[in-house]
Amino acid sequence: xxxxxxxxxxxxxxxFANKDxxxxxxxxxxxxxxxxxxxxxxxxxxxxxxVIQYELGKVAGESxxxxxxxxxxxxxxxxxITHFELDEHGRLLMAGHDQTGKLAVALHISEMPFTY
Amino acid sequence: xxxxxxxxxxxxxxxxxxxxxxxxxxxxMYIKQGTPVTYACLTxxxxxxxxxxxxFATRESLPHIRKDELIASAQAMxxxxxxxxxxxxxxxxxxxxxxMVQMMTKLIEETNPSLIITFYPNYAVHPDHEATARAxxxxxxxxxxxxxxxxYAVAFANxxxxxxxxxxxxxxIQEVRDxxxxxxxxxxxxxxxxxxxxxxxxxxxxxxxxxxxxxxxxYNYRWHEDFEETF
Numbered sequence: 001x002x003x004x005x006x007x008x009x010x011x012x013x014x015x016f017a018n019k020d021x022x023x024x025x026x027x028x029x030x031x032x033x034x035x036x037x038x039x040x041x042x043x044x045x046x047x048x049x050x051v052i053q054y055e056l057g058k059v060a061g062e063s064x065x066x067x068x069x070x071x072x073x074x075x076x077x078x079x080x081i082t083h084f085e086l087d088e089h090g091r092l093l094m095a096g097h098d099q100t101g102k103l104a105v106a107l108h109i110s111e112m113p114f115t116y
Numbered sequence: 117x118x119x120x121x122x123x124x125x126x127x128x129x130x131x132x133x134x135x136x137x138x139x140x141x142x143x144x145m146y147i148k149q150g151t152p153v154t155y156a157c158l159t160x161x162x163x164x165x166x167x168x169x170x171x172f173a174t175r176e177s178l179p180h181i182r183k184d185e186l187i188a189s190a191q192a193m194x195x196x197x198x199x200x201x202x203x204x205x206x207x208x209x210x211x212x213x214x215x216m217v218q219m220m221t222k223l224i225e226e227t228n229p230s231l232i233i234t235f236y237p238n239y240a241v242h243p244d245h246e247a248t249a250r251a252x253x254x255x256x257x258x259x260x261x262x263x264x265x266x267x268y269a270v271a272f273a274n275x276x277x278x279x280x281x282x283x284x285x286x287x288x289i290q291e292v293r294d295x296x297x298x299x300x301x302x303x304x305x306x307x308x309x310x311x312x313x314x315x316x317x318x319x320x321x322x323x324x325x326x327x328x329x330x331x332x333x334x335y336n337y338r339w340h341e342d343f344e345e346t347f
Contacts, residue, residue: 001171024175030165031206031242035274046206083171093174095167100309102165106175114176116204 001083001095004065009084012092013057013067016109024048024108025078049113052076064096067107078107117288122151126229126265128220128252130158130208130244132186133303137310138270139233140193140299141289142332147194148292154197154227157186158248163205166306173305185303192298199223209247213254216247217347220255229265232256236269236335237343239276253337254347268334283333293329300328 028044054069054076068077080096087093091110098104108114125146129135135143135155146153160179167173173181183200190198201219203211224232235249249269256264268285289296300307300314317325 001174003170026163026175028163028165031244035241038274085174087174087176091176093176095171095175097167097171101167101171103167103175104165108175115179 001085001093004059004063004081004084004094006059006065009059009065009067009094012084012086013059013069013109016092016111017054017057019111020051020053022110022113023050023052023076024106024110024114025076027078027105029104030102067094076107078105080105081107117145117291119145119149119151119287121149122146123230124227125151125153126223126227126232127153127155128158128223128232128234128248129155130203130242130248131161131164131205132157132159132182132189133161133306134245135193136189136300136303136307137328138272138332140189141292141296141329142233142287142334143195144193144292144295144299145287145289148295152197152227153195154199154223154229155190155195156199156201156223158201158203158208159205159244160186160200161205161306164306166308178305181305182303185305189299189302192302193295197227206244208244211247213251213347216251217254217258220251221258224255224259224265231266231268233268233334234270236271236276236280236337239269239271239273239280241273250343253343256337257339257342257347267337269337271335280335280338283335285334285336287332287334288330289332290330296329 026046029042033040033042052071054071056070058068060066064080064082066079067081081094082096084094091108094107095103096105143153161182162179164178232252234252235245237249237253240246240249256267271280314325
């Protein structure tokens, strides 16, 4: 993965617009967050291999960036995006890594289903 | 130290690297003694958060890396019966509970263990650990009491010592130091920061770090204080 280049990422988001795409979206602070610090409220969400179509995709702000997808009847967004790549299977992978390199958020877009 | 002779040891954990810090010495000792050991690992740790900064892996490539690390860990311990059970990280507790018990029952029937090592229900912190522990305990509970294998459980919740006291099974694993070091290093994608800290502490001669290569500790599962009445 490489650090987000807004222009490059915006071009990639445009290339998936108005197509059926498989979505992976997750946010996490880790299963051990409240084990290591009992004051932490552990919350996260995960969704994978949901088919959507978006009419507009936009990367916003300075790093860590926000990425939003406008759907005909709704929205998808992620905040904290720091890195991205178009992988060898043509999937657009976006991720937010915290200061220690741990993944905090992931937003993936693919024309083919992701593995299980 | 020689560990109590067993017919077959079955180890059940949900994540590659769950065995590394607390059990790899024990696994290596049994293998060295000629006891057959099966390690069933339920997921490939797909949801691991350590991907490096700059990242060396993506969410999508991580399972491939962790599968290779798991195989390398097995090789370091001398383990030949490694079973990858095909579940997904962080979803074990959402699987059908009866299906999970069946998975464990099948493993027990196939390997006929005299000892099973897994997590201790309610003291295992991670939801996948808890779901794994519950499934194993339920599968063993269904067996005739006289035929049940022993159950050693790993517990590390913050309230473990308050509730369970000190572990009642302690293995001196000093003679397999190299194997344990190999297993811990095999999972480098997830353990790098811990290993860096450990190397520093070992160099400074801290007894706590040395402890990892001296003892491994377990609780015999307390059937008289079973975590649930029935399933």
